[in-house]
Amino acid sequence: MTQTAIPYHLFRGGTSRGPYFNRADLPADRDTLANVLIAALGSGQKLNIDGIGGGAAVTTKVAMLSKSDAADIDIDYFFAQVSVEDQLVDFKPTCGNILSGVGPAAIEMGLIAPQGETTRVRIRAVNTGAVVEAIVATPNGTVSYEGPAKVDGVPGSSAPIYLNFMGVVGSSTGALLPTGAVRDVIEGVEVTCMDVAMPIVIARAADFGLTGYESAESLDANRDFFAKIEPIRIKAGALMGLGDVTKSVTPKFALLAPPRHGGTITARYFMPWSCHPTMAVTGAQCLASCVLTPGTVAQGLYTAPQGAPALVRIEHAGGEIDVTVDYEMDETGFHPRSAGLLRTARMLARGEVFVPSSIWSGKT
CATH class of the missing domain: 3.10.310.10 (Diaminopimelate Epimerase; Chain A, domain 1)
Incomplete structure (x- = not known):
């Protein structure tokens, strides 16, 4: 045979x-x-x-x-x-x-x-x-x-199908903020490198001359944009302790912008060499945690949800995804316990x- x-x-x-x-x-x-x-x-x-x-x-x-x-x-x-x-x-x-x-x-x-x-x-x-x-x-x-x-x-x-994620902090790097900072400047761009369920390099869309509301198709066609983010992602990967990530899909990359449709924040998520048509479940958890962590690049783009657990509504290229984050906040910062999502x-x-x-x- x-x-x-x-x-x-x-x-x-x-x-x-x-x-x-x-x-x-x-x-x-x-x-x-x-x-x-x-x-x-x-x-x-x-x-x-x-x-x-x-x-x-x-x-x-x-x-x-x-x-x-x-x-x-x-x-x-x-x-x-x-x-x-x-x-x-x-x-x-x-x-x-x-x-x-x-x-x-x-x-x-x-x-x-x-x-x-x-x-x-x-x-x-x-x-x-x-x-x-x-x-x-x-x-x-x-x-x-x-x-x-x-x-x-x-x-x-x-x-x-109800999903409750636990033990997701430092999924790949062992730390919420694997570079040790809430913000880093890489290739002249301010980013937050965070690891909750998925390590992601997170930036503001405006810092790339984008609105953050572009369609996935238009972003995929913008090869100049990808040429700018890939060196940032590779250097961030090294800073996050992930080694040479040239041929790895982690860390991912994401852009943030203010919400337009009543959500908490707008995001575009990259896999990393193309834009996700909607939003990754793991990525949503990390981006929700970025919103809830004081001092990240998300600061100033949204009105923070109050209390814990917090419902974070992320507007993405295909609609919206809701993440319920249970966490505690103390003098050392933000500490997520779990994240819940509904899927099918x-x-x-x-x-x-x-x-x-x-x-x-x-x-x-």
């Missing part, structure tokens, strides 16, 4: 999409795993014509699930970001949108049994160590995908995806 068959479930998770695998069905060796994912998604061509990727960073994401060996965790979630064109796989970050589908996928795969009308799934993000509780609708012992919940960037409505997911297909046997024979 010239091809190796690998079982998979295809899910939309939040505003992202990709295959969900049982980790046991994939090679253990990291290099072989990367080659298998590149082949499965069709990385190396802008349309991913020879794989099941969708020709965009939000549709070339992969979730790999397994039962956890930790007593208080149900599912270990290992994430991979596969590039669209460069035949690269980044195992450093995690993805909160794809995480939205982890609970339903784990139930569909038989990795966890439904518990009643709703099922609570305790998930460990292997890439970062963060713990997330997902509450999934499971009436009559099966996952429900129909309901009234709406997510900007996704057509129609679906059953709600839907199973789109299941079956087998094929990769050439020359890449992997299926023998681990």
